[in-house]
Amino acid sequence: MDYATILQILDSAVRLMTPLLLACLAGLYSERAGVFDIGLEGKMLMAAFAAASVAAVTGSVWLGLIAGIAGSLILAAVHGLASITFRGNQLISGVAINFLASGLTVLLGQKIFGLGGRTPSLAGDARFGPVTLPLAETLRGVPVLGPFYAEVISGHTPLVYVALIAVPLTWWLLFRTRFGLRLRAVGENPASVDTAGVSVTRLRYAAVAIAGLLCGIAGAYLATGLSAGFVKEMTAGRGFIALAALIFAKWRPWPALGATFLFGLFEAIANRYPNIEIGPVTIPSMFMNALPYILTVIILAGFVGRAIPPRAGGEPYVKER
Amino acid sequence: MSRWADVILTPLLSLLLAFAISALVILAIGESPVEALKVMVTGALGSSYGWGFTLYYATNFIFTGLAVAVAYHAGLFNIGGEGQAALGGLGVTLVLLAVPWPHWLLALPAAAVGAAAFGALWALIPAWLQARRGSHIVITTIMFNFIAAALLNYVLVNLLRPVGSMDPASARFPEATNLPKLTDFFALIGVEWGRNTPANVTFLVALLALFGVWLLIWRTRLGYEIRAFGRSEKAALYAGISPVRITVIAMLISGGLAGLMAINNVMGEAERLVLNAVEGAGFIGIAVALMGRNHPVGILLAALLFGFLYQGGGELALWTSIPRELIVVIQALVILFTGALDNMVRMPLERVFSPRSAQGSPR
Numbered sequence: 001m002d003y004a005t006i007l008q009i010l011d012s013a014v015r016l017m018t019p020l021l022l023a024c025l026a027g028l029y030s031e032r033a034g035v036f037d038i039g040l041e042g043k044m045l046m047a048a049f050a051a052a053s054v055a056a057v058t059g060s061v062w063l064g065l066i067a068g069i070a071g072s073l074i075l076a077a078v079h080g081l082a083s084i085t086f087r088g089n090q091l092i093s094g095v096a097i098n099f100l101a102s103g104l105t106v107l108l109g110q111k112i113f114g115l116g117g118r119t120p121s122l123a124g125d126a127r128f129g130p131v132t133l134p135l136a137e138t139l140r141g142v143p144v145l146g147p148f149y150a151e152v153i154s155g156h157t158p159l160v161y162v163a164l165i166a167v168p169l170t171w172w173l174l175f176r177t178r179f180g181l182r183l184r185a186v187g188e189n190p191a192s193v194d195t196a197g198v199s200v201t202r203l204r205y206a207a208v209a210i211a212g213l214l215c216g217i218a219g220a221y222l223a224t225g226l227s228a229g230f231v232k233e234m235t236a237g238r239g240f241i242a243l244a245a246l247i248f249a250k251w252r253p254w255p256a257l258g259a260t261f262l263f264g265l266f267e268a269i270a271n272r273y274p275n276i277e278i279g280p281v282t283i284p285s286m287f288m289n290a291l292p293y294i295l296t297v298i299i300l301a302g303f304v305g306r307a308i309p310p311r312a313g314g315e316p317y318v319k320e321r
Numbered sequence: 322m323s324r325w326a327d328v329i330l331t332p333l334l335s336l337l338l339a340f341a342i343s344a345l346v347i348l349a350i351g352e353s354p355v356e357a358l359k360v361m362v363t364g365a366l367g368s369s370y371g372w373g374f375t376l377y378y379a380t381n382f383i384f385t386g387l388a389v390a391v392a393y394h395a396g397l398f399n400i401g402g403e404g405q406a407a408l409g410g411l412g413v414t415l416v417l418l419a420v421p422w423p424h425w426l427l428a429l430p431a432a433a434v435g436a437a438a439f440g441a442l443w444a445l446i447p448a449w450l451q452a453r454r455g456s457h458i459v460i461t462t463i464m465f466n467f468i469a470a471a472l473l474n475y476v477l478v479n480l481l482r483p484v485g486s487m488d489p490a491s492a493r494f495p496e497a498t499n500l501p502k503l504t505d506f507f508a509l510i511g512v513e514w515g516r517n518t519p520a521n522v523t524f525l526v527a528l529l530a531l532f533g534v535w536l537l538i539w540r541t542r543l544g545y546e547i548r549a550f551g552r553s554e555k556a557a558l559y560a561g562i563s564p565v566r567i568t569v570i571a572m573l574i575s576g577g578l579a580g581l582m583a584i585n586n587v588m589g590e591a592e593r594l595v596l597n598a599v600e601g602a603g604f605i606g607i608a609v610a611l612m613g614r615n616h617p618v619g620i621l622l623a624a625l626l627f628g629f630l631y632q633g634g635g636e637l638a639l640w641t642s643i644p645r646e647l648i649v650v651i652q653a654l655v656i657l658f659t660g661a662l663d664n665m666v667r668m669p670l671e672r673v674f675s676p677r678s679a680q681g682s683p684r
Contacts, residue, residue, distance in 0.1 A: 096661055099649050106644055111350040237467060284479065286472070297464050300461055
């Protein structure tokens with residue numbers, strides 16, 4: 001394997017990491033505020049469909065992005081209503097949202113475009129194009145680092161950089177602002193936040209809405225950045241891999257970047273080498289695909305550092321009377 | 322609130338809401354809900370052919386619904402029915418291909434044991450992790466669904482695929498192990514019923530399972546312990562019930578029931594193991610259990626309803642321009658309204674049905 005191949009795999013890993021990272025951060029906000037979210041997958045799928053449809057009809061990818069975010073926010077609102085206002089089971093609500101998105105996207109897609117659930121292929125302004133970072137071509141001549149900068153760091157679509165910027169932003173928001181302190185507190189001990197005179201309901205809705213926004217961007221990226229259009233079930237379990245990455249990262253933003261990059265790298269390697277041969281042993285591609293899940297189970301088992309979720313996660317808050 | 326209102330009225334109103342919104346969805350895609358319902362009823366219930374498929378699907382959903390319900394009584398949410406049923410298929414396949422069975426009557430119990438054992442095994446690791454290491458069972462069972470899919474993919478492509486075949490599927494099971502269809506039973510008494518439909522003897526096994534789970538949960542000591550643990554872990558611990566034991570046993574039974582589904586779809590219908598044989602039935606079990614309030618009678622009714630929706634949905638896709646995915650939407654709405662939003666229906670009902678004196682007191 002030469003340097004050029006390694007660069008190609010890393011480049012592909014960054015692209016595959018992006019939807020995982022955005023969805024993982026979405027889950028981070030929600031779960032840090034005490035609302036479990038296994039509906040990341042559904043929100044992303046809905047956003048991917050809405051983004052691709054609007055981009056196909058209007059020819060503008062930016063309008064598509066807005067539609068994607070709106071689609072995801074609607075499902076986030078359903079989740080908030082069920083798990084915050086009506087104090088329902090957050091896990092069941094998440095399951096329902098995943099199915100709702102899976103069915104509605106095909107139903108609406110067939111109605112609007114009649115292509116069996118697909119949207120027409122996007123081209124030109126209906127897709128996100130690559131952004132060349134400053135000096136990428138000038139520095140290409142620098143040995144080792146030059147090609148790395150030009151291939152792996154530069155040349156991605158804008159949403160990749162949005163996802164990367166979201167990491168320090170999330171860290172700052174959660175650990176350096178009053179809002180972040182309260183949001184984390186509401187996931188650990190909502191009664192204390194309530195006693196301080198801050199609305200638990202409003203904080204949790206804010207967290208669920210931020211999760212909706214991030215899933216919206218993730219879905220829009222899938223349909224307009226990574227691929228050129230929406231295909232039935234195109235999220236393909238990414239919402240659950242993001243959930244796995246969230247546990248892997250122990251609900252922290254910087255490790256989330258590391259975990260999602262690792263899982264993106266697995267996918268990139270599995271795409272490039274369907275069967276990896278190490279001496280006499282052949283590792284099948286199925287194993288690479290299942291690796292994020294296997295690693296998460298091992299992490300969950302607590303054999304490699306313990307993952308402790310926010311304490312009030314999954315419990316609806318009932319105000320004391 | 323009176324008991325009948327809680328047990329009958331709340332789920333019924335939730336269901337009505339789910340169906341009302343489904344009707345709106347059909348209207349929104351420019352079709353007529355009344356016409357759609359007519360096509361579904363005719364296709365699924367209007368002939369013995371339709372019934373044959375409805376009962377076949379219902380059999381799958383009884384098993385997966387029971388699987389979710391048993392875990393639910395222990396306070397565990399098993400989303401892993403999909404993976405456990407897939408592994409059950411592997412168990413059935415290994416049993417049927419390893420031994421030259423002379424007759425299906427011998428093969429059926431052996432295959433059932435294989436199916437239940439593999440399904441239970443797949444539930445054991447998440448159960449043990451939950452009981453011993455405190456890892457959340459919902460997350461681990463989700464992960465195990467994906468691991469099961471990858472595992473089955475590998476086993477079918479690399480190990481079980483007959484030489485020379487391009488199809489990622491196992492060899493056909495020996496003819497002697499093919500289960501009799503319900504149509505054969507009707508033929509015995511001279512009635513022509515449901516020709517060329519997959520409904521088979523497993524339906525009767527499913528009815529037995531319903532009764533068995535009722536016995537287990539409400540008539541045995543173990544069932545009492547499971548329910549006590551599900552209501553309050555602390556109280557159960559105080560009463561001398563071991564959380565580890567109950568978690569593991571409840572999940573083994575749950576996984577075993579999900580695995581048993583394989584004697585219907587793998588042994589009874591496909592008669593070989595194919596890729597993605599479960600086709601989402603594991604997830605429908607969640608809707609069935611929620612709608613059936615985790616009681617065998619409710620689960621039977623809910624499984625029949627979903628069997629009807631499934632067969633009717635197939636007919637819709639055949640005769641109208643409404644895609645099959647409508648069923649997924651209805652399923653989602655049923656889960657949402659009966660599972661997550663049930664307080665939306667219950668809160669106003671409580672206000673109507675509560676005695677005047679109780680009003681305003683904290684509940």
